[in-house]
Amino acid sequence: MTPETEATDSLIRIMPESLANKIAAGEVVQRPASVVKELVENALDAGARQITVILKDAGKTLVQVIDDGCGMSPADARLCFQRHATSKIRTIEDLERIRTLGFRGEALASIAAVARVELKTKRAHDEAGYRVQIEGGRLIAAEPCATANGTSVAVRNLFYNVPARRNFLKTPATEFKHIVETFQVLALSHPEVGFTLMHDDVEIYRLVPETDPSPAERLRRRIGTLFGPEYALQTIPVEETTSYLSVRGFLGRPELHRKSRGEQFFFVNRRYVRHRYLEHAVTSSYEQLIPEGTHPFFVLFLELDPRHVDVNVHPTKAEVKFDDERGIYGVLRAIVRRALSMADLIPQLTAAPPASVPATTDAATERPNRRVDLPGATPLRIAPGEISRRLYAVEPAEVEPAPQPTVLPSSVRPETDEEAPEHDTLIWQVHERYILTQIRSGLLLIDQNAAHERILYERALRNLESGFGLSQQLLFPQTLEFSPADFALIEELLPELRALGFDLELFSGRTVVVRGVPDDIRPGDERTMLEDLLAQYKANLPLRLSSRENLARSMARRNAIRPGTRLTEKQMRTLIDQLFLCETPYVSPTGRPTMIRLTLEELDRRFGRA
Template structure:
C-alpha cells in the first residue's frame, strides 16, 4: 500500500487556519485593532468600505515595524508577544498566537506600510493569498497602516456565506466598540463608506461610554468599584429603571480584554434582584483586573471566553459590589416614614379630569360695618355653607375601570376559505366568555373554540402592518409633545434600515440623525409609553433575525411590532370586545396560526366532548 499522508502546502494550511481566525470582516477588524493597541498607538483610525468586503484599513501611530519584522509578521506562528510557553501565563497583550496576519493574508489582498520612529524610510509590502508580490522602501509616517482588500476573493464559497452589508456592518461596530471601551486612553475613529460614525478622543471610562452610547447615558450610570487582594473591580452599571428586555450593552473586560461569561452575568442579575421588571436585562460596563497567572485565555479561538482560577470569589465580590453601589447611590427603593401623606393624591383620583376650583363669596359682607362680637358671631353661625352638587361622586366614582382593547379599526376584509362565519349576523349572536384572563371560549357552528387572545390580536396586527408596509400606508396620530429618543450607533444603524417601513405603518419623525430621533407621530393603536420598549425589542429581533432582503426585513419588523402591540394575557375584555376580536381574527388570511407559526386556537366538536364524558 502506498503512502497516503502528505504535508499541506503553506498557503493551503493558512487558508484552513483562516477558517478559525477570519470568520467574517468583523474578525479582521478585531485582530487589526488589537495589534494596533499592542503597538502602543495613541490614535487608531478604522476605514471600511462595503461592510469590509471591499476594504478594511487600520492606521495607527504606534511603534511601527522594520523591514524584516514587516515580512516576518505574516509568517505562521510569528509573534513578538511571547518567547516561551511560560509566557502564556503572564500575558498583558491582545494577540499572541501569531496566526492573525498570516490567516488574513491567505484569504485577501493585503498592503502594509510601516515605519519605526528612528528609521529614515518605511517599508511597503504587498501580499496576495499568502504570496509576497512586492516589498520596497517607501515614505510613510511613524506607525503602521494595514489595508485588507477583497476579503475571501480567492474562496468564493466563503464570500457567498457573508450576510448583507447591514448585518456585517453591525458586527464590525460591535467589535469596534469592544476594543474602544477596553482602551479609553486611546483615541479611535471609524469611517464607513466615507461617513464618519465614531470620533472618540482620549478619555476616562465614563466619557468613553458616553461617547459611544450617547450623551443621555451619562445620567443613567452608577459607578462600581471594589478592591481586594485577588481582584480589582471598577466600572459602571445602569440604573434599574433603564434596564432593557434585550441584550446588547453588557460588557465584561478582564485585564482590558473583552470576554463573555454567563456565570458573571448571573452575578450581576443577582445583585439587581427585586429592582427590575420581569425579564429585564441590566446594562453594565465592568472592568476586572486580576493576576494574569490566575486566568487562562487560550481556550477559545476568538479569546472571548476565559477560565478563572477562582471564579466563585469573583462572583461574590461582583455581586456584593453592585449591591453596595445600588444602595450607596440610593437606587434601591426605601420607605420614608417621615413623609407627609396628606398631600398625596389617590391612585384613582388622579385619573379624574382637572376642573377649576370654585370660590364661595359672602356678598352681604361689609368690612366697614361696625358689628358687635355677638352679632358677628351670629352672622357667622347663621351663614349656611354652599355644598357643591354631586359631592357624593367623590366617593362613589372611585371604581376600577376595565381596560379597553386597543387595536386598529381597519383590517383586511378579503374573503377566506376557512372562515367560520357564514354571515355577519353570526358574529353578533355567538356566545363567548373570557377564561382566566387569557382565553376566549366561544360556541361557533356547533364547535367549542378556545382562543388565545394575545396570539389572536398579534395575528390581526401582523396582517394589518404588512398591508400598511406593502399596500396602503397607515394613518399617523400626531403627538402633542414630540418624543425624543437616543440610541447607540449600532442600534441606530439597525433602525435606519427600517425607517421607511416605520413611516408606512404610522410613525412620523421630525429628526433622524446623530443617533437621535424625534418622534412626532405614532400609529393610532400604539401607546406613547410603550414606544421605548417597542423599539428596544425591535432592535433585538432584527439582530436575531438577520434579514437577507427587504421582504424578510419587513416580516421581522411586522412580527416584532405585532407581538409588542397585541393585548396581553390577563387583560379583561368586554363581551363586545371579545366579539370584535373573534370577528377580525376570522377575516385574516391565516386565522389558525400566528406569524411565528404558533396555534391561535383549538376547537372541540360537541361529539368529542360527549365522548370524553363517557
C-alpha cells in the same frame, strides 16, 4: 516493501501550507468584524494613541486600520505574516504573564491567507518606512516606502480566494452592525485612545482621547460619546478592590434596561470576554429591578493577576477560564448588589461630613475603592436612623443626631390628629398615598404601599429561611372551616406557615384551629388573615413561584399599608429607613417601583431654568 512503495500506498498526506493556512484562518477570521478586531488590537498593543478604521462595503471590499503606534522594522514587517510569529511571548512561562491583547501569532497570517493585504509601517527614528504586499498568503512585494510614523494595514477583497466563505457573509447592514459592535468594545476598553470610524467615506464615529485624570470619568465620558448622553447620566459607578481582583466600571440604572444582551461589556485585564457565568452574577443582582425578559446595561473591568486566568482557550481570545470562578462570582455579585443598594443614597451625601458631625467608618459613607474580603462581601447593613439623618440633612449647622426610630409594625396604625409633627421637617404625605421628601439631589417620592410590601416581603423571606417567626397567641382561638382543596393546601404549607408565625392545629375533616398568628398582624384581622393569605397564594400560582416566595409575596400584599392610610412623621421616617435597609429597595415584590427620584436638573428643566 521499499519506502517509495510505502509512500505510494499511503492515504495520508501533509497539506500544502497555503491550504492549511486557509483552513486555520476560519477559526480566527470569521467575518470583516474579526479583521477589525485583530488589527485594532495589534494597534493598541503597539501603544497607539490614535486609531482610524476605514471601511468599504461593510468591510468586504476594504478594511484599513491606521495607527500612530511604535511601528516595525523591515525585518519584522516581513516576518509578521508568518504563522506563529509574535513579539509577545518567548517561553511557556510567558503565557502566565500575558497582559497584551494578542500573543498567538495567528491573526495576520490568517488574514493574509484569505485576502489581499498591504502593510506600511515606520518607526519614529527610521528615515523611511517599509511596505509589504501579500495576496492569498504569497509575498508579492517588500520594499521601502514613504509613510507616516506608525502602521497602516489595508485588507482588500476578504475571502476572494474562498468563495464558499464569502457567500456565507450576511448583508452589508448586518456585517456593518457587527463591525460597529466590535468598534464600540475596543473603544470602551481604552478611553484614553482616540478612535475614528469611516464607512464608505462617511464619518460614523470620531472619538477624541479622554484626558481626565480620573479613569472612571474617562470611561463615563466614552460611554456617553458611544451610546448617548443619557447613558452617562443613568449609570452607577463601581470600584472595589480585593486581594484577589479589582472591579471597576459602571452599572446601568434599572430604567436603562434593554431587550437584548448587546449592551453588556465584560473586560478581563482590558480584554473583552464573553462569560455567561459571570454575566449571571451581574444580571441576577437586578432581579425584580427590571422587567422579566429584559437585560441591564453594564461596562465592567476585572483586573487580576494573569496567573489566575487562562486566555489561551480559543483563537479568538474571547473566552477565558479562571482558577476560582466560584469565588469571583461571589465577589462580583456582592459588589454589584452593594452598588445597586447604595445607588440612591450615596450620591445624595456631601463629599465629607462637616466639622460638627463626627466622621464615621460606616460602609454607607465610605468612598469608592473600598476593600472587601473573599469569597464575597456581606450585604450592606446600616444602623436604623442613620439613613434618615443623612437623607434629610439640610445644612451642616442644622444637623443633629437623629433619634432611634421605633420598629415599624406590619400595619402602621394611624395615630390621632393631635400627634402632629412637633416641628417643620422636610417630609410630607401626599394624598395619603405617597411620601415626599427632599434629598440632596432633588426630591424623592415614595409609594408607601409598594415600599411596605418590599419590607414585609423580605422580612417574611428571612423568617421562612430561618424557620422561626414571632407569634402572638390569641386569647380566644379561632376555629375555621375550609374547603377540601384549601385544607389540603394548608397541610402542604404547614411548615412554612408555622415559620411565618402561625400556630395552627389541624383536625380531621376541614377544620383548622388558629391559636396564634404572626405578631405584626393588624388587630381584628386574626380570623380573615389565613383565608386571605390562601386566596392570595392561589392567585399567585400562575406565576410558578416557589412556595416560600409565593407565601412571602402573599403575606406582604395582604398586610402592607393600604393607600389612604394616614402616617405620622415618625412612621414615615421609619418606613424610609426600613426600606433602604432592604436588599432590593427600589421595587415591590411584584415589580412596581417603590420610589421615583426627581433631580434638581430635571426640575430646573421643567421650569425652563436649564
